[in-house]
Amino acid sequence: MGAGLAVLSNGFRGFARYLSGVLGADAYAKYLEHHRSCGHSGPPLTEREFWRDRTDRQDANPQGRCC
Amino acid sequence: MAEAPDNRAGSTGQEGSVATDPALPPTAVDDAVRDAEDRKWTPGKIALWAAISLLGGVAWFMLAIVRGETVNAIWFVFASVCTYLIGYRFYSKVIERFITRPDDRRATPAEYKADGKDYVRTDRNVLFGHHFAAIAGAGPLVGPVIAAQMGYLPGTIWIIVGVVLAGAVQDYLVMFFSMRRGGRSLGQMAREELGVIGGTAALIATLLIMVIIVAILALVVVNALGESPWGVFSVGMTIPIALFMGVYLRYLRPGKVMEVSIIGFVLLMAAIIGGGIVAETAWGADIFTLDKVTIAWGLIVYGFIAAILPVWLLLAPRDYLSTFMKIGVIVMLALAIIVVRPEINVPAFSEFAGRENGPVFPGALFPFLFVTIACGALSGFHALISSGTTPKLVEKERQTRYIGYGGMLMESFVAIMALVAAISIDRGLYFAMNAPAALTGGTVETAATWVNSLGLAGVNISPELLSETARNVGEQSVVSRTGGAPTLAVGLAHIMQQFIGGTAMMSFWYHFAIMFEALFILTAVDAGTRVARFMLQDSIGNFVPKFKEASWRPGAWLCTAIMVGAWGAVLLMGVTDPLGGINTLFPLFGIANQLLAAIALSVCLAIVAKRGTFKYLWIVALPLAFAAVVTITASYQKIFSPTPAVGYFANNAAFSKALADGKTEFGTAKTVTAMEAVVRNTAIQGWLSVIFVVLSIIVIATAVLATIKAFRTRGAGTATDNEDPARPSRVFAPAGPVPTAAERELLAEWEKVPANLRFERAGHH
Numbered sequence: 001m002g003a004g005l006a007v008l009s010n011g012f013r014g015f016a017r018y019l020s021g022v023l024g025a026d027a028y029a030k031y032l033e034h035h036r037s038c039g040h041s042g043p044p045l046t047e048r049e050f051w052r053d054r055t056d057r058q059d060a061n062p063q064g065r066c067c
Numbered sequence: 068m069a070e071a072p073d074n075r076a077g078s079t080g081q082e083g084s085v086a087t088d089p090a091l092p093p094t095a096v097d098d099a100v101r102d103a104e105d106r107k108w109t110p111g112k113i114a115l116w117a118a119i120s121l122l123g124g125v126a127w128f129m130l131a132i133v134r135g136e137t138v139n140a141i142w143f144v145f146a147s148v149c150t151y152l153i154g155y156r157f158y159s160k161v162i163e164r165f166i167t168r169p170d171d172r173r174a175t176p177a178e179y180k181a182d183g184k185d186y187v188r189t190d191r192n193v194l195f196g197h198h199f200a201a202i203a204g205a206g207p208l209v210g211p212v213i214a215a216q217m218g219y220l221p222g223t224i225w226i227i228v229g230v231v232l233a234g235a236v237q238d239y240l241v242m243f244f245s246m247r248r249g250g251r252s253l254g255q256m257a258r259e260e261l262g263v264i265g266g267t268a269a270l271i272a273t274l275l276i277m278v279i280i281v282a283i284l285a286l287v288v289v290n291a292l293g294e295s296p297w298g299v300f301s302v303g304m305t306i307p308i309a310l311f312m313g314v315y316l317r318y319l320r321p322g323k324v325m326e327v328s329i330i331g332f333v334l335l336m337a338a339i340i341g342g343g344i345v346a347e348t349a350w351g352a353d354i355f356t357l358d359k360v361t362i363a364w365g366l367i368v369y370g371f372i373a374a375i376l377p378v379w380l381l382l383a384p385r386d387y388l389s390t391f392m393k394i395g396v397i398v399m400l401a402l403a404i405i406v407v408r409p410e411i412n413v414p415a416f417s418e419f420a421g422r423e424n425g426p427v428f429p430g431a432l433f434p435f436l437f438v439t440i441a442c443g444a445l446s447g448f449h450a451l452i453s454s455g456t457t458p459k460l461v462e463k464e465r466q467t468r469y470i471g472y473g474g475m476l477m478e479s480f481v482a483i484m485a486l487v488a489a490i491s492i493d494r495g496l497y498f499a500m501n502a503p504a505a506l507t508g509g510t511v512e513t514a515a516t517w518v519n520s521l522g523l524a525g526v527n528i529s530p531e532l533l534s535e536t537a538r539n540v541g542e543q544s545v546v547s548r549t550g551g552a553p554t555l556a557v558g559l560a561h562i563m564q565q566f567i568g569g570t571a572m573m574s575f576w577y578h579f580a581i582m583f584e585a586l587f588i589l590t591a592v593d594a595g596t597r598v599a600r601f602m603l604q605d606s607i608g609n610f611v612p613k614f615k616e617a618s619w620r621p622g623a624w625l626c627t628a629i630m631v632g633a634w635g636a637v638l639l640m641g642v643t644d645p646l647g648g649i650n651t652l653f654p655l656f657g658i659a660n661q662l663l664a665a666i667a668l669s670v671c672l673a674i675v676a677k678r679g680t681f682k683y684l685w686i687v688a689l690p691l692a693f694a695a696v697v698t699i700t701a702s703y704q705k706i707f708s709p710t711p712a713v714g715y716f717a718n719n720a721a722f723s724k725a726l727a728d729g730k731t732e733f734g735t736a737k738t739v740t741a742m743e744a745v746v747r748n749t750a751i752q753g754w755l756s757v758i759f760v761v762l763s764i765i766v767i768a769t770a771v772l773a774t775i776k777a778f779r780t781r782g783a784g785t786a787t788d789n790e791d792p793a794r795p796s797r798v799f800a801p802a803g804p805v806p807t808a809a810e811r812e813l814l815a816e817w818e819k820v821p822a823n824l825r826f827e828r829a830g831h832h
Contacts, residue, residue: 016325021193022200022394023387025324027184034183037822048321054184055317055379060617062378062597064451065386065590067206067280067442067660 087795092816094796095171123149137410147483151476154231159472165683167243169464174796189460200390204587206442207482209551212489214439216427218417229444230479233690239471240671241450246458247790253454260673265769272762276659281595282637283656284588290550296355301342302585312384328387363642367635374596403566409491426502429712434701438657443482447663465802488558495528503647504547505735514546541574549649556580600626645736662763665694669770676777702760715753
């Protein structure tokens with residue numbers, strides 16, 4: 001019973017992680033990972049700054065959505 | 068270290084191969100190992116593919132050959148899925164082997180241009196979902212519904228065979244070539260490969276095509292919301308919901324995308340339920356019952372404001388909602404069809420398959436069926452998405468087959484499900500809903516009489532069924548609700564109520580379907596306007612440099628106004644058209660989309676030829692030839708056909724003559740003003756067709772010239788290569804959804820590499 005529940009919760013968590021990836025919710029985490037791995041000298045953008053920057057760049061560089 | 072020979076990966080002799088870091092495990096599965104894996108047919112594998120082929124064959128037999136009273140919807144699922152699997156496993160591998168020739172030793176733009184923002188290596192399965200959400204919208208939900216006029220078989224064959232041989236090929240190739248060029252857009256590639264003339268023609272054609280596509284998508288929404296207080300309220304509520312989400316993400320809890328999407332989704336459901344309550348009240352019905360012209364104007368004003376508002380406020384949050392809904396809806400639809408398995412009583416070929424005077428859309432099966440169903444079989448619009456965004460996120464070159472080709476197969480499956488949903492409703496109801504009011508007369512009695520007078524086998528509809536359906540779905544009327552969306556919504560409600568909730572839930576499911584279609588379309592309208600504005604700004608910027616500055620408000624606003632004005636004019640034309648806007652304009656939508664596909668395939672043709680692949684050029688030439696023949700024939704008929712229902716100019720002449728003769732009503736137009744509107748509209752539509760087809764012929768001709776030139780100079784090594792220089796990759800990831808044995812082995816090797824060594828990038832700031 002316990003094992004079944006664990007499988008279920010794992011599956012659900014995996015699905016939630018997948019969905020957040022598709023939505024792009026993990027963009028900041030990926031940015032931080034990139035920042036760390038590339039040995040940038042300056043501090044990374046804060047979460048708030050990052051998301052602002054992200055949408056503001058979309059303003060200047062629009063992406064199509066399909067029909 | 069980039070110069071070090073790469074012995075471990077066995078890359079010697081491979082075209083364009085680069086030497087990867089010997090300190091790391093190989094970044095690609097050895098070619099010989101992969102080939103051996105591919106070619107080794109174990110008994111299990113043989114049995115599996117034999118079973119898939121057999122099931123697919125039986126399903127096609129049930130759909131195409133067996134002529135029973137009804138056919139079960141599950142055969143559509145089996146026929147499509149089995150064909151997709153075979154196409155993916157065999158045909159796309161042929162393309163990979165002979166045309167794209169990916170090399171996983173090369174870094175993708177997401178690796179060599181990595182910036183943590185636009186260029187980010189993304190897990191292939193996540194990117195598959197992301198790419199799918201970007202390409203799939205309302206298109207595959209609408210076209211197949213309209214095409215069902217011809218019966219189910221022509222549409223089914225075109226959707227399934229078309230995607231395997233054309234649509235998915237286009238998406239895959241454009242994505243791959245854009246990836247090799249650092250994620251360049253289709254327009255930039257056209258310019259590079261086809262020269263100034265071809266490139267400029269492609270740019271203008273793309274801009275015009277976007278205008279048409281946005282206008283007709285908007286028309287679908289207008290038709291779905293006209294005289295529907297419930298729909299207007301719930302779709303209208305998406306705007307404040309999106310604004311709230313935008314503010315929430317910007318100021319309250321930045322980055323909590325999942326959280327805000329769930330909140331938004333709950334609010335959306337509340338808006339659908341609330342819409343039913345509001346529409347019941349006298350004041351609600353009073354405020355939200357709007358005629359189509361008012362809604363069209365509302366949409367135009369909305370389109371302008373939405374396109375100049377910052378992205379974070381409206382577009383980004385609605386995009387989240389839209390993606391969330393898209394995945395949910397598709398899973399739901401698939402489950403419902405598999406669980407309910409409705410019986411279909413539509414004939415394989417309807418009475419209209421052999422005629423050219425169908426009430427839903429005019430014209431003969433060839434070529435008009437193939438333009439009516441664009442998205443789902445072959446959609447040129449995808450080329451704009453497949454170039455640009457997704458290529459910047461791909462982790463390994465080999466994954467483009469899964470994401471590009473596979474993603475399009477998935478969209479095709481959505482189209483099949485939409486077709487099934489639409490044909491699961493009563494056939495008489497289908498024609499009463501999809502024929503223009505000029506034919507049905509607009510009331511349940513006249514519509515029933517008209518439908519029964521068509522002489523369709525097995526169709527005998529009563530006015531009561533029409534009013535009962537309207538009552539069940541919570542609408543005032545379902546007669547002449549053209550545009551595909553309401554029909555799909557009725558079909559979906561019909562299937563879903565058997566699954567969850569019964570008849571009492573039908574009105575909820577209907578408005579749920581209208582809501583998601585409207586959501587997809589509004590996002591496409593908004594994003595399309597922005598992209599078109601940007602292209603216009605860029606083009607004007609060649610003459611007036613100030614326009615190139617995206618942040619220069621007057622320029623951006625002026626270009627937005629021009630683009631909104633352009634699609635708004637076409638939209639109003641469709642809404643006020645006495646012939647019924649969908650009837651006249653939908654073919655133009657399909658032609659535009661397919662012409663864009665022809666342009667994209669032309670660019671691919673030129674690139675493939677320049678890479679020296681002539682033996683397998685037919686893989687690109689085949690869909691290009693088909694798209695070119697279909698669209699040029701369709702355009703030709705739209706321009707030159709003497710049948711007024713088909714030819715724009717024939718219709719124009721007929722109405723002009725009637726006006727000159729002093730008639731006050733003619734055909735479906737009951738007033739002189741309406742007749743003048745027909746004259747004006749047909750002239751504009753006719754000339755648009757002329758411009759489209761001329762521009763496309765220029766693009767195709769320049770591509771063919773580039774191909775011939777490449778053929779003449781083959782072997783001379785003079786062909787220009789516009790690819791970014793190859794750089795060694797430092798990462799590994801499997802190519803398909805599930806890793807193969809060899810890939811698992813390699814992954815295990817990579818697991819052992821210390822993280823700091825794995826992601827270190829030389830020369831990065």
